[in-house]
Amino acid sequence: MSLRPPLRSAYRALSLTLMLVSAQGYSFTETEENQTTAPSQAEELQADQPRAEGQGEEAEPLAQQPDEAPLPQAENLQLDQPIEELEVPTAAEETPQPPESSTASGEKRAAPQPDSPPAPEEQNRPLRLLGAEVPPATATRLAWSPSQHFEGVYSPTPVLVVKGAKPGPTLCLTAAVHGDELNGIETVRRVMYNLDANTMSGAVIGVPIVNLQGFHRGSRYLTDRRDLNRHFPGDPNGSSASRIAYSFFHEVISHCNAVVDLHTGSFYRTNLPQLRGDLQNPKVVKLTKGFGSTVVLHSTGAKGTLRRAAVEAGIPAVTLEAGAPMVLDERSVSHSVKGIRTLLNQLGMVAKFRLWGDPEPVYYNSTWQRATTGGIIFSEVQLGQFVRKGDLLGTVTNPITNVRTEIRSEYNGRILGMAMNQVVQPGFAAYHIGIQAPEEQISPPEEVTADSEQAVEESAGSGEVGAPHEAATPATDTESQPPAEESDDD
Numbered sequence: 037m038s039l040r041p042p043l044r045s046a047y048r049a050l051s052l053t054l055m056l057v058s059a060q061g062y063s064f065t066e067t068e069e070n071q072t073t074a075p076s077q078a079e080e081l082q083a084d085q086p087r088a089e090g091q092g093e094e095a096e097p098l099a100q101q102p103d104e105a106p107l108p109q110a111e112n113l114q115l116d117q118p119i120e121e122l123e124v125p126t127a128a129e130e131t132p133q134p135p136e137s138s139t140a141s142g143e144k145r146a147a148p149q150p151d152s153p154p155a156p157e158e159q160n161r162p163l164r165l166l167g168a169e170v171p172p173a174t175a176t177r178l179a180w181s182p183s184q185h186f187e188g189v190y191s192p193t194p195v196l197v198v199k200g201a202k203p204g205p206t207l208c209l210t211a212a213v214h215g216d217e218l219n220g221i222e223t224v225r226r227v228m229y230n231l232d233a234n235t236m237s238g239a240v241i242g243v244p245i246v247n248l249q250g251f252h253r254g255s256r257y258l259t260d261r262r263d264l265n266r267h268f269p270g271d272p273n274g275s276s277a278s279r280i281a282y283s284f285f286h287e288v289i290s291h292c293n294a295v296v297d298l299h300t301g302s303f304y305r306t307n308l309p310q311l312r313g314d315l316q317n318p319k320v321v322k323l324t325k326g327f328g329s330t331v332v333l334h335s336t337g338a339k340g341t342l343r344r345a346a347v348e349a350g351i352p353a354v355t356l357e358a359g360a361p362m363v364l365d366e367r368s369v370s371h372s373v374k375g376i377r378t379l380l381n382q383l384g385m386v387a388k389f390r391l392w393g394d395p396e397p398v399y400y401n402s403t404w405q406r407a408t409t410g411g412i413i414f415s416e417v418q419l420g421q422f423v424r425k426g427d428l429l430g431t432v433t434n435p436i437t438n439v440r441t442e443i444r445s446e447y448n449g450r451i452l453g454m455a456m457n458q459v460v461q462p463g464f465a466a467y468h469i470g471i472q473a474p475e476e477q478i479s480p481p482e483e484v485t486a487d488s489e490q491a492v493e494e495s496a497g498s499g500e501v502g503a504p505h506e507a508a509t510p511a512t513d514t515e516s517q518p519p520a521e522e523s524d525d526d
């Protein structure tokens with residue numbers, strides 16, 4: 037109970053109270069019902085569902101369960117209802133009752149009952165995720181907890197799911213893998229709460245705050261000061277960060293046909309809204325084209341990043357960078373939302389978002405310009421500005437000696453990211469300059485479909501996801517990684 041007030045106030049500040057109430061409701065029930073094993077989402081959801089066999093084995097990847105094993109059906113919630121209207125049905129969930137009668141929100145909008153069978157002519161199977169079965173035309177909230185965690189202290193991470201009435205790919209949106217990166221949290225909220233399960237094709241899984249530990253402390257890192265985004269796809273026997281990464285990767289990411297991981301700049305740097313992806317991968321290129329008029333930076337991603345691990349597991353993934361840490365800025369959020377809605381349209385999942393026409397993205401390679409001296413940096417350029425070789429980017433002034441040093445561009449390019457005014461050390465990566473990439477560098481795009489789902493799930497089930505990659509890497513500690521400022525995001 038003691039976790040509740042700070043949790044709630046933090047969420048309220050971000051208008052995310054809806055899912056909090058739900059997640060907490062589940063977790064309290066779960067604690068009463070099951071005190072011997074680590075809490076799992078499957079068990080939490082059973083508060084209002086009949087018990088199904090095999091639900092205690094939450095560490096097992098879902099794909100290892102027999103395909104026909106019964107799972108509790110997720111309740112269809114009206115995600116866009118105000119919190120007050122949802123509190124009553126949430127409380128009622130703690131009393132076991134058949135799913136039919138628990139759809140308290142059904143009167144507000146005619147949604148298919150969870151038990152109604154999917155249309156026979158379409159192969160739209162329920163989405164099996166986190167120990168629950170989400171039927172077509174259902175929006176719901178699930179929760180993910182790392183398989184091994186400090187019970188009673190670690191809070192479950194809310195996972196929003198909208199499963200469309202029609203078949204299609206599963207797109208995953210993840211935010212706040214770095215706990216101090218707020219724009220993505222708001223972006224995921226706006227996207228998820230604007231989807232209509234009754235008309236949508238495929239599914240969208242939205243995790244607004246992957247790194248709850250960091251989020252509560254306003255920190256980029258986990259509580260052990262490791263960077264979660266250097267530990268994917270994780271290791272069930274590794275460090276705490278590796279175990280958390282492993283659990284998230286296998287329980288959530290392995291169910292995705294495509295991933296958009298939302299980030300911001302790091303360490304008082306801000307980014308022009310931009311995608312980062314491995315443009316040698318045709319499916320990743322297809323994803324980047326889906327975002328319409330958005331800058332795209334070619335990068336394979338640091339080892340251990342969620343997007344790189346996903347791509348290596350056969351799941352196309354991009355990072356969407358926008359803005360700076362600890363700041364919510366409307367321009368970054370609205371650009372990101374617009375981009376993702378355009379992507380949903382391009383992937384054939386929604387029909388209604390026609391926001392950007394057909395403008396092509398612009399592809400860049402990039403390089404950093406660094407402060408050569410320490411001091412206070414003031415910039416002369418703005419995000420998105422085009423610069424020419426020799427242009428003054430900013431100055432660094434030593435407050436003790438009053439010596440001022442200029443930073444001048446060594447390239448013709450565009451400012452994709454930059455330091456905010458601050459005190460810098462010599463070598464600080466101050467300006468991220470994009471240089472337009474030649475066309476031949478970009479692989480021809482390849483469709484992203486639900487077809488790859490089976491292969492991915494099989495590989496997740498066998499525990500093989502990322503295994504070769506991990507085996508080749510001796511250590512995954514942050515100490516063995518390049519300094520975070522080398523890659524300002526991701």
Ligand SMILES: [Zn+2]
Nearest residue numbers: 214299525526
């Ligand atoms: Zn980040």
